[in-house]
Amino acid sequence: MSRNLVTATINGDEVEFSCSTGQTLLEVLRGELYLTGTKNGCGSGDCGACTVFLNGRPVNACLVLGVEVGGANIETIEGMAKDDQLHPLQQKFLDHAALQCGFCTPGILNMAKALLEKNPDPSESEVRFGLAGNLCRCTGYDKIIRAVLDAAAEMRASGS
Amino acid sequence: MADLRYESPETIEAAVALLAGEGRTARVFAGGTDLIVQMNEGLVEPSLLVDIKKIAETRRIIIEPDQIRIGAAVTGAELGENQQLQAMWPGVVEAVELIGSAQVQGRATLGGNLCNASPAADSVPAMMAAGARVVIAGPAGTRETPIGEIPTGPGRTSLAPGEFVVAFLLPKPPARSGDAYLRFIPRTEMDIAVVGAGISIVLNSDGTCAAARMVLGAVAPTARLVEAAPEILVGNRLDEPVLQALAGAARATCSPINDKRGTIEFRTQVAGVLACRVAKIAWQRAEKN
Numbered sequence: 001m002s003r004n005l006v007t008a009t010i011n012g013d014e015v016e017f018s019c020s021t022g023q024t025l026l027e028v029l030r031g032e033l034y035l036t037g038t039k040n041g042c043g044s045g046d047c048g049a050c051t052v053f054l055n056g057r058p059v060n061a062c063l064v065l066g067v068e069v070g071g072a073n074i075e076t077i078e079g080m081a082k083d084d085q086l087h088p089l090q091q092k093f094l095d096h097a098a099l100q101c102g103f104c105t106p107g108i109l110n111m112a113k114a115l116l117e118k119n120p121d122p123s124e125s126e127v128r129f130g131l132a133g134n135l136c137r138c139t140g141y142d143k144i145i146r147a148v149l150d151a152a153a154e155m156r157a158s159g160s
Numbered sequence: 161m162a163d164l165r166y167e168s169p170e171t172i173e174a175a176v177a178l179l180a181g182e183g184r185t186a187r188v189f190a191g192g193t194d195l196i197v198q199m200n201e202g203l204v205e206p207s208l209l210v211d212i213k214k215i216a217e218t219r220r221i222i223i224e225p226d227q228i229r230i231g232a233a234v235t236g237a238e239l240g241e242n243q244q245l246q247a248m249w250p251g252v253v254e255a256v257e258l259i260g261s262a263q264v265q266g267r268a269t270l271g272g273n274l275c276n277a278s279p280a281a282d283s284v285p286a287m288m289a290a291g292a293r294v295v296i297a298g299p300a301g302t303r304e305t306p307i308g309e310i311p312t313g314p315g316r317t318s319l320a321p322g323e324f325v326v327a328f329l330l331p332k333p334p335a336r337s338g339d340a341y342l343r344f345i346p347r348t349e350m351d352i353a354v355v356g357a358g359i360s361i362v363l364n365s366d367g368t369c370a371a372a373r374m375v376l377g378a379v380a381p382t383a384r385l386v387e388a389a390p391e392i393l394v395g396n397r398l399d400e401p402v403l404q405a406l407a408g409a410a411r412a413t414c415s416p417i418n419d420k421r422g423t424i425e426f427r428t429q430v431a432g433v434l435a436c437r438v439a440k441i442a443w444q445r446a447e448k449n
Contacts (some may be wrong), residue, residue, distance in 0.1 A: 002163055002164065002165050002166070004166065004215045020164070021164040021165055021166045021209065022164050022199060024196065042198070043200060044197045045193055045197065045260065045261075045263070045264055046350070048261065048263060051263055054266070057237060057266035058262060058263050059263050059266045059267050060193075060261075060264065060265055060267075062261045063191075063192050063193050063196050063197070063263075063264070064192065064196075064267070065166070065189075065192060065196065065209075067166045068166070068168065068189075068192075068211055068213075086353055111262065111263065114262065115262070129349060130262060130350075132261055132262075132348075132349035132350050133261020133262055133264065133349075133350060134261075135259065141289070
């Protein structure tokens with residue numbers, strides 16, 4: 001197999017890794033870099049559990065190749081909290097118990113963050129559509145939606 | 161699995177040389193939202209991926225004096241954020257934005273949606289209705305062709321080895337024109353069209369139709385032009401007999417398959433319903449332009 005040496009910025013740190021051409025960014029994050037917060041759900045872009053930011057846009061890491069992210073800026077769930085300070089979305093997910101098994105949570109947090117960056121004051125319907133690419137197998141959607149709306153309100157109030 | 165290599169050329173010429181040199185086992189790689197899944201499932205086993213995203217011409221949207229040039233590797237999210245394009249061809253933009261989730265939109269490209277050659281590709285009926293042409297680069301140079309000439313059947317295109325789609329050309333819409341795209345899916349998001357319908361129309365100053373093009377998706381091996389639509393619509397208003405004739409023409413255009421998403425009878429019925437609905441939307445848009 002051809003190996004490729006790739007350098008990218010991940011959660012603010014410059015990281016060098018080696019990958020085969022067919023290896024996805026998801027496989028690189030979990031298997032090569034041990035950033036296992038990004039979850040492997042369906043592997044086909046349907047469930048959103050592997051949602052990360054690639055150059056500022058939310059993408060499914062299972063539908064990105066490691067070899068193509070040279071020079072890119074990647075943010076994973078491990079970069080969401082700043083030291084001990086949880087992101088408002090993370091705190092609201094705890095407050096609202098917006099997780100059951102937690103497997104979908106990293107992807108939903110990242111997608112919700114992307115949604116609020118684009119639309120700081122979404123309606124409930126806009127949140128539901130915005131998170132349509134994220135499946136929660138425990139079906140805890142209502143608490144997730146409430147947590148996102150509450151986090152949005154707090155972020156607007158604090159100007160963050 | 162055979163050894164898989166990756167190249168990301170920065171010029172059209174370099175990409176053509178790589179594709180032509182490798183032959184049929186080379187695959188153009190852009191958003192990867194179809195190709196990576198197909199590779200993982202073992203449906204395709206390419207020997208070389210040619211990533212076209214570093215070629216400037218594939219990544220730009222340029223509003224030229226008499227046309228709009230959209231790079232083949234422009235993503236759905238980027239198209240949706242372009243307000244000029246949204247104003248000129250809202251039906252094209254709404255079709256592209258129906259493809260996948262927000263995450264998929266950040267990667268999926270217009271060129272990929274065409275060249276994956278799914279009969280249910282949402283952008284293709286809308287682009288065909290809009291009169292889009294494609295710019296193709298290949299070993300013999302660059303050529304242009306109507307978008308409808310590219311897909312030849314499920315998963316198959318008319319592109320020759322070494323050729324790839326560089327960009328799409330959309331005409332500037334004339335005054336009093338409008339376009340629209342609708343699809344039927346059993347849910348509200350994250351699904352594949354059971355039927356898709358795109359239309360573009362131009363109105364005369366008296367409110368009658370001056371020109372029309374309607375295209376259906378997911379009801380035949382490729383997106384299909386409703387050939388009788390112009391003669392039904394041109395010179396007329398969108399009254400009930402005209403709508404009924406349009407629905408009939410749309411149904412007569414269908415030759416769908418039975419599959420888990422819909423039966424032949426259901427798809428044919430829905431095609432007529434969508435034809436009427438999408439015509440009404442385009443009409444309203446044209447009356448405002």
